[in-house]
Amino acid sequence: MAKHHVSATVNNDPVEFLCETDQTLLDCLRDELNLTGAKEGCSSGDCGACSVTINGRLVCSCLVLGVEANGMKIETIEGMAQGDKLHPLQQKFLEHAALQCGICTPGVLIAAKALLAKNPNPTETETRYWLAGNLCRCTGYDKIIRAVMDAASEMRKGA
Amino acid sequence: MQERVKSPKFDIIGTRPIRPDGADKVTGRAKFGADHKIAGQLVGKVLRSPHPHARIKSINIAKALALAGVKAVVTREDFKEQSPEFIPAGEMLVNYRDVLRNVLAREKVLYEGHAVAAVAATSETIARQALKLIEVAYEVLPHVINEVEAMKPGAPIVEDGMITAGVTPPPTTPSNVAKRVEFTLGDVAKGFKDADVIIEREFNTKPVHQGYIEPHACVASVSEDGTAELWTTTQGHWIARAHCAKLLGWDITKLRVTSSEIGGGFGGKTVVYMEPLALALSQKSHRPVKMVMSREEVFRASGPTSGANIWVKIGAKKDGRIVAGEAILKYQAGCFQGSPVQPGCMCAFAPYDLENVKVVGYDVLSNRPKVAAYRAPGGPISEYAVESVVDELAATLKIDPIELRLKNAAKEGTKAAYGPKFGPVGLVECLEAAKNSPHWKAPLGKNQGRGMASGFWFNIGGETTVSLQLNEDGTLTLMVGTPDIGGLRASLAMMAAEELKVPYAKVRPIIADTSSLGYNFLTGGSRATFSSGMATVEAARSIIKQASGRAAKLWEIPEDAVSFENGEFRPAGDNAGKHKPMTLADIAKVAGKTGGSIVGYAAISAQGAAPSFGVHIADTEVDPETGKLTVTRYTAIQDAGKAIHPSYVEGQFQGGAAQGIGWALSEEYIYGADGKLQNAGFLDYRIPVASDLPMLDTIIIEVPNPRHPYGVRGIGETPIIPPMAAIAAAACKATGVRMFELPMSPPKVLKAMKDAKAGKKA
Numbered sequence: 074m075a076k077h078h079v080s081a082t083v084n085n086d087p088v089e090f091l092c093e094t095d096q097t098l099l100d101c102l103r104d105e106l107n108l109t110g111a112k113e114g115c116s117s118g119d120c121g122a123c124s125v126t127i128n129g130r131l132v133c134s135c136l137v138l139g140v141e142a143n144g145m146k147i148e149t150i151e152g153m154a155q156g157d158k159l160h161p162l163q164q165k166f167l168e169h170a171a172l173q174c175g176i177c178t179p180g181v182l183i184a185a186k187a188l189l190a191k192n193p194n195p196t197e198t199e200t201r202y203w204l205a206g207n208l209c210r211c212t213g214y215d216k217i218i219r220a221v222m223d224a225a226s227e228m229r230k231g232a
Numbered sequence: 233m234q235e236r237v238k239s240p241k242f243d244i245i246g247t248r249p250i251r252p253d254g255a256d257k258v259t260g261r262a263k264f265g266a267d268h269k270i271a272g273q274l275v276g277k278v279l280r281s282p283h284p285h286a287r288i289k290s291i292n293i294a295k296a297l298a299l300a301g302v303k304a305v306v307t308r309e310d311f312k313e314q315s316p317e318f319i320p321a322g323e324m325l326v327n328y329r330d331v332l333r334n335v336l337a338r339e340k341v342l343y344e345g346h347a348v349a350a351v352a353a354t355s356e357t358i359a360r361q362a363l364k365l366i367e368v369a370y371e372v373l374p375h376v377i378n379e380v381e382a383m384k385p386g387a388p389i390v391e392d393g394m395i396t397a398g399v400t401p402p403p404t405t406p407s408n409v410a411k412r413v414e415f416t417l418g419d420v421a422k423g424f425k426d427a428d429v430i431i432e433r434e435f436n437t438k439p440v441h442q443g444y445i446e447p448h449a450c451v452a453s454v455s456e457d458g459t460a461e462l463w464t465t466t467q468g469h470w471i472a473r474a475h476c477a478k479l480l481g482w483d484i485t486k487l488r489v490t491s492s493e494i495g496g497g498f499g500g501k502t503v504v505y506m507e508p509l510a511l512a513l514s515q516k517s518h519r520p521v522k523m524v525m526s527r528e529e530v531f532r533a534s535g536p537t538s539g540a541n542i543w544v545k546i547g548a549k550k551d552g553r554i555v556a557g558e559a560i561l562k563y564q565a566g567c568f569q570g571s572p573v574q575p576g577c578m579c580a581f582a583p584y585d586l587e588n589v590k591v592v593g594y595d596v597l598s599n600r601p602k603v604a605a606y607r608a609p610g611g612p613i614s615e616y617a618v619e620s621v622v623d624e625l626a627a628t629l630k631i632d633p634i635e636l637r638l639k640n641a642a643k644e645g646t647k648a649a650y651g652p653k654f655g656p657v658g659l660v661e662c663l664e665a666a667k668n669s670p671h672w673k674a675p676l677g678k679n680q681g682r683g684m685a686s687g688f689w690f691n692i693g694g695e696t697t698v699s700l701q702l703n704e705d706g707t708l709t710l711m712v713g714t715p716d717i718g719g720l721r722a723s724l725a726m727m728a729a730e731e732l733k734v735p736y737a738k739v740r741p742i743i744a745d746t747s748s749l750g751y752n753f754l755t756g757g758s759r760a761t762f763s764s765g766m767a768t769v770e771a772a773r774s775i776i777k778q779a780s781g782r783a784a785k786l787w788e789i790p791e792d793a794v795s796f797e798n799g800e801f802r803p804a805g806d807n808a809g810k811h812k813p814m815t816l817a818d819i820a821k822v823a824g825k826t827g828g829s830i831v832g833y834a835a836i837s838a839q840g841a842a843p844s845f846g847v848h849i850a851d852t853e854v855d856p857e858t859g860k861l862t863v864t865r866y867t868a869i870q871d872a873g874k875a876i877h878p879s880y881v882e883g884q885f886q887g888g889a890a891q892g893i894g895w896a897l898s899e900e901y902i903y904g905a906d907g908k909l910q911n912a913g914f915l916d917y918r919i920p921v922a923s924d925l926p927m928l929d930t931i932i933i934e935v936p937n938p939r940h941p942y943g944v945r946g947i948g949e950t951p952i953i954p955p956m957a958a959i960a961a962a963a964c965k966a967t968g969v970r971m972f973e974l975p976m977s978p979p980k981v982l983k984a985m986k987d988a989k990a991g992k993k994a
Contacts, residue, residue, distance in 0.1 A: 093357070109267040110260020112495070114445040115527040119914035122445055150260035163258040167250045170879035173718035173887060175257035176264055176446040176495025198923075205923040208914060210443045210496050211718060212883055213890030214922040 081142045083108065084152025092139035099123045101139035102149060110150035110179045114208065121207035124180035125149045131187040133206075150179035153186065161231070162186055162224040171220035173211035181207045185221045193229055197222065244730045245942060248879045251722040252741055253493070262493045265449030265465030266524045273451060274303055274352040276513050276523035277359040278506065279366050280533060281341035281348055284599040284907030285375035285388060288337060288348065288368060296351060296365040301358035304516035305366070306509060307349045308338045312481060321474040328478055330568040334602050335479065335508050341370070342390060342567030343601050344908045345532030347505075352513040352521045375599040375907040379564045380541050382408040382598040390567055390597040410569030411595040415577050417649040423556025423588030427547025431624050434543050435617040437956075437974040438900035439536040439564060442606050443891070443919045446495020447530045452510035453520035458482070460514070462489045464507055467497040467715055468754020473746045475504045476511055487511075490745040491715045498891070499605030500535055502756050531912035535604020536901055538563040538571045542617040544580075552631045552639045554622075556588040557581045557649075561614055563595060566602035571595045572610030575690070578650035579953075580614035582688035583659055583845060584640045589649035599907055605756060607888060608689045608949035612895065612956060616974070619685040619957030624970060633684055633961065634667045634847075642688070642845070658871025658935035659686065659845035665931050666847045671867040680853045680864060683961025687846045687953030691946030692757035693838030696764055697750035700728060700771040700832040702779070704824070706817025708734065710768060711744040713752025714760040718887075718948075719880030723761045724768050726876055727942060731772035732816060733799030750835045758946025761876060762937075763838035769941040771832030779819045782826040787811045840939025844947050846870035848889060848954035852962040859982025861963050863893055867929040868954075873937040873945030885951045886928040892955025894920045900975050 076091035083106065090105040097116070102108045102125070111134055114120035118133040125134045126148045153160045162185050165171070172178045181204060188195060188203040195203065200221050201214070209217060256262040293305040314328035332338070337346045349366050353359035374388040381387055389406050396403050398412040424430060450464035460482070466472045469489040477484045494501060506523040514521040525534070540563045547556040559580050565571035573593035581589050591614075626633040641659045648654060666672055666684060676682060699711040710728055714720065721741040729736045753759070780794040783801040787794070793808035794801055802813040823830050851865040868885040875881040898918040902910045911917045936943025956974060964970045969984045 103267075107269075108260070109263070112264065112446065113266065113524075114447070114495075115914050117527065117913055117915065120445055120527075150258075154259055159255070159258065166258050167254040170248070170251070170719065170877075170883055172254075172257055173880070173883050174444070174446070174494060174496045175253075175262055176444075176493075178257055179260045182258060197927075201922040201925075205921040208445055208919060208921060210445055210498070210891070210919060211887045213886035213920075213928045214925055215886045215928045216879070216883060218922065218927070 077140045079139055079143045081144065082146045084148055094140065096139045097135050098137040098139050098142050099134040101142065102134060108149055108151050112176055112179060114176070121184060122177050122180040124183040124207065126183060126187055131184055150183055153182060160186070161227050162221065165220040165224040169216045169220035169223065171212065171216040177207060177209045181209065181217060189225050189228060193225060195225060242730055244726045244736055245874065245876050246878065248877060249722065249726065249736050251719050252725055253716065253721055264446055264495050265492045268451045268463045268492060270451055270453055270520040273520040273522045274354060274517060275356045275359045276350055276352045276506070276510050276521045277363055278347045278509065279349040279363045281337065281344060281346040283341055283370055283372050284344045285373040286341050286370035287339065287373060288341060289371055290369045291349060292367040293349065295367065296362040299358065299362050299365060301354040302351055302362045303354065303519060304352045304513045305349060306512045306516065308336055310512055311336060311479060314479070321471060324471070331475060332479055334568060335504065343599050345529065345601060347533065350509040350513060352517050352519070376408065377598055377600060377903045377907055379539065379562050379596040379598060382596050383562065383594065390599060394597065408597040409594050410565060410597060413574050413577055413593045414591070415650050416590045417586065418588035420556045420558050420588045420590040424547045426555045428550045429625065429628055430545065430547040431621050431628065432543070432545035433621050433972055434541070435620065435972050437540050437613050437616065439539040439600065440895050440899040441531060441536040441917065442498035442500035444496030444498060444500055447525040447527060448501070448505055448534060449524040450507050450510050451520060451522045452507065452514040454511060454514040456518065459486045460511055462487060462507060462511060463492055464489065465492045465494045465501060467494065467501045467717070467756055469715070469746050470713065470752050471502065471754050472504055472507055476508050479508045480511055488745055488747040491743055494715050494717050497717055498607045499609060499756060502605050502754055503535065505534055527914065528912045531917060532909055533601055535566065535602055537606035537609060538565070538603050538613065539901070540564065540613045542614060544617045544621045546621045546625055548625055548629065550629065552629055552636045554584060554586055554640045557584065557586055557618065559591045559614065559618065561591065561593040563593065563610065563613065564600060564603065565595050565597050566600045567597060568602045569595055569597065571603055572605070574610065576610030576614040579611045579688050579690070580618050581649050583642055583686040585642050585646040586649065591649065607891065607952040611689055612892065612953045615687055615953050616956040619954070620960050623683065623957065623961040634663055637686055638663050655842060656935055656938060657843055657845055658933045661933045661935055662845055662847040662869045662871055665869050665933060666849055669849065669867055669931065671849050671865060671929065676851065677853065679856060679966055680851055681962045681965025682849065682851050683958045683965060684847060684849045685954040685957035685961060687950050688843060689758065689950040689953060690843055691762065691841040692759045693763045693841040694753040694759055695751050696767045696838050697752055697835040698764060698767040698771050699749055700768065700775060702775055702816065702820050702823065702830040704820055706738070706815070706820040708732070708739045710739055710741040711749055712741060712764045713744055713749045714755045714764045715743055717755055718883060719877060720760050720764065722880065723876040724764055727765050727768050728772050731769050732775065734816060758948040759841065762841055762940060762944050762946050765876065765942065765944055766838045766940055767834040767836050770834035770836060774832035774834065775830055778830045779816060782819050782823065783814055785826050840937065842873060842937035842939065842945045844871050844945045844950045846950040846954055848958045850955065850958040850962045852959055852966050854963065854966040854981065859978040859985060861897055861976055861981060863926060863959065865926055867931065868951055869931040869933060870947060870950055871933040871935050871945060872947045873940065874934055874943035875932050876942065876944065878932060881932055881947055882930040884948045885930045888951025889928050889955050890920050890925060892952045893925065893959065895974060896956040896959040897975050898977060
């Protein structure tokens with residue numbers, strides 16, 4: 074069967090790619106667009122390493138088909154920093170040492186950004202529940218939670 | 233208190249700079265195993281056994297090979313037999329007969345998920361179709377999953393003809409017990425005779441997986457001239473090189489292995505699974521081949537650690553002095569020998585200064601995936617059981633559990649049951665810190681309980697090579713060979729900068745490939761910061777020596793008349809003449825004219841690794857309706873020797889604690905009667921998520937290791953040891969019942985509480 078032609082916006086850039094019917098958005102990002110920042114940890118929506126937003130909504134890109142991205146606005150980790158200026162979440166993750174191996178980090182950052190867009194002043198519990206879909210095996214989450222809350226505080230000051 | 237070496241004052245060590253690989257890791261730029269790509273690469277896939285135990289009668293690959301787009305298929309026919317002798321591969325002893333069989337089954341498949349064949353095709357879809365076209369004829373055999381069942385006479389034999397080693401006279405009939413080991417100190421029978429109180433208990437634990445979020449992944453490219461490149465996510469690329477070259481019969485120099493950024497390992501990425509297959513497929517197809525495991529494959533076919541059955545007996549005097557400790561450990565090895573039962577035996581009673589100890593261990597085969605190292609392999613299981621009995625002993629004697637441990641704590645000069653005498657160690661300091669911590673004194677809420685436990689791990693050194701080059705502008709490039717899993721590059725750059733008195737940002741550390749640097753043993757055994765740090769300091773000192781020589785040459789004075797102070801080379805005294813001090817950058821600028829490039833190289837076998845003791849405090853709350861235990865507060869205290877970058881030391885404490893909490897409460901391999909794994913995914917194999925955990929407080933104790941230039945001890949593994957017993961002790965306080973099995977999942981806790989209630993009424 075012929076491949077599907079998909080047009081979308083990724084990190085504010087117009088993109089086009091061809092994909093198989095059963096190809097996931099994650100595979101399209103990684104294999105067709107060479108955006109390997111989103112990771113495959115499980116391909117079943119359990120680990121969150123492939124988190125991206127579609128029209129502002131947080132999703133596991135392994136659970137979305139490439140064809141579903143047609144006409145959509147997608148944001149990935151590659152679009153988070155502005156030039157050489159890191160997003161406050163990225164900066165706080167570095168300052169708090171909120172990553173060890175770093176494989177979950179892109180997904181956690183995307184999810185945290187989506188949280189702060191909805192709720193600029195989350196409690197620790199709200200942060201923990203929002204990020205419950207992003208598995209991290211290295212940190213025990215302590216420094217991740219601190220970094221997100223610190224970034225939120227800084228972003229509120231800046232707003 | 234013991235006499236301590238005083239820490240010198242440091243400029244950089246002990247601070248918390250941003251890691252050198254940080255920006256790449258928060259922007260998605262860092263390349264992990266599956267992120268590497270080569271033009272023309274094929275997709276490699278593995279056919280796996282649907283049976284837990286079966287003889288392979290035949291494998292027919294004709295139909296698969298005939299499928300358009302299939303470029304190569306490999307089976308057992310493509311690999312030569314290997315010797316069953318244990319031979320060194322770097323620092324490890326390896327039996328390549330078993331390594332080969334774990335990579336690809338030969339006579340039999342030994343667990344569900346065991347690799348049987350591999351294909352390389354032009355697309356994922358075609359590769360999957362090809363797997364379905366491979367015809368394997370199996371003769372299904374009876375299987376055995378549980379270690380206690382596997383030890384019984386008449387159990388299905390996993391490895392034909394296996395005779396237990398370590399038993400005199402040797403048994404005459406085969407069994408699933410590969411090995412019996414024993415460690416004794418003093419006379420336990422006499423010790424128990426002197427005891428006022430004796431407690432003996434039996435424990436059971438389940439296999440748990442390392443649970444790294446990044447599945448195994450590699451890309452192999454074999455050239456027509458027989459040279460090859462391998463990119464892989466590994467804790468040790470020299471080890472991967474050794475294993476692959478051996479299994480493929482190649483000269484080591486032909487294979488260049490590059491370690492990608494690694495998305496977690498915890499011991500599980502110290503062995504090879506797909507790498508030899510990818511290389512063989514590439515050799516056959518003349519194309520690069522990429523292979524990536526699915527999460528399901530990771531669970532079914534890469535190593536969890538052992539499940540175990542443990543029996544512990546401890547005797548003590550009324551005043552709390554322990555007079556004898558005895559244990560029998562039965563550890564699952566998976567389908568090949570080599571469970572971590574030996575280290576399990578060695579560390580069982582290590583936190584205690586005892587006169588009489590006896591520990592016996594059995595390495596038991598069953599139809600499960602071969603276990604792989606998991607953070608302090610063997611230690612968490614035996615120490616969980618011993619610490620749980622010590623907690624019960626404290627309760628029986630009505631002595632505070634910290635006081636009981638202080639009364640018996642291992643300290644400098646203590647002879648461990650496994651042989652050596654401890655040098656300076658920080659267990660007493662950790663226990664004192666626990667006793668004085670705000671956590672230990674805080675009030676508890678309804679349905680809550682508090683527990684604590686100690687933990688010990690050996691730590692290792694070993695073969696390590698680094699190269700530190702002084703660039704012409706005075707900056708430095710540090711090449712190391714231990715993959716960085718959690719901030720290593722930061723710690724090593726800090727040590728180089730400290731030694732050379734240059735800013736941290738002037739040192740750029742990279743992980744070199746196997747063709748660019750001498751041999752490095754893997755990142756494991758909590759050795760990377762210790763060993764590569766020691767080598768880095770040695771390389772930095774070599775640079776100082778070489779640079780002093782250059783200054784001496786320029787000033788026309790003897791080399792020993794040049795001193796290095798506060799980042800400057802200067803004449804040592806008035807006799808040496810008056811010369812303007814030079815910085816390292818000044819000397820770098822003229823290096824070309826004074827003798828050539830200045831490179832510090834250190835190829836060492838790092839000696840003097842020192843153990844790290846830890847003490848954890850856990851609060852748990854039980855939901856009396858469901859039996860669910862939640863950890864509500866947690867403190868991890870551990871002796872780091874010297875924390876180079878405290879944030880990453882805390883991170884190790886927290887990460888180990890979180891894995892231990894998972895082990896204690898929710899993680900387990902669940903098998904059906906059919907011998908198949910029922911929970912090969914993150915939904916059903918529950919590792920702790922953010923909402924499961926509280927903040928994880930840490931206290932870093934620093935009792936310097938006198939045998940490291942900066943006092944470093946390995947710290948990565950110890951933190952996974954205390955959690956299970958600490959949580960079990962806390963759960964006992966919260967529920968009123970003592971649990972002897974992991975994980976302490978809600979149904980088990982609820983049943984234990986109900987049984988206890990019924991028992992009280994009856």
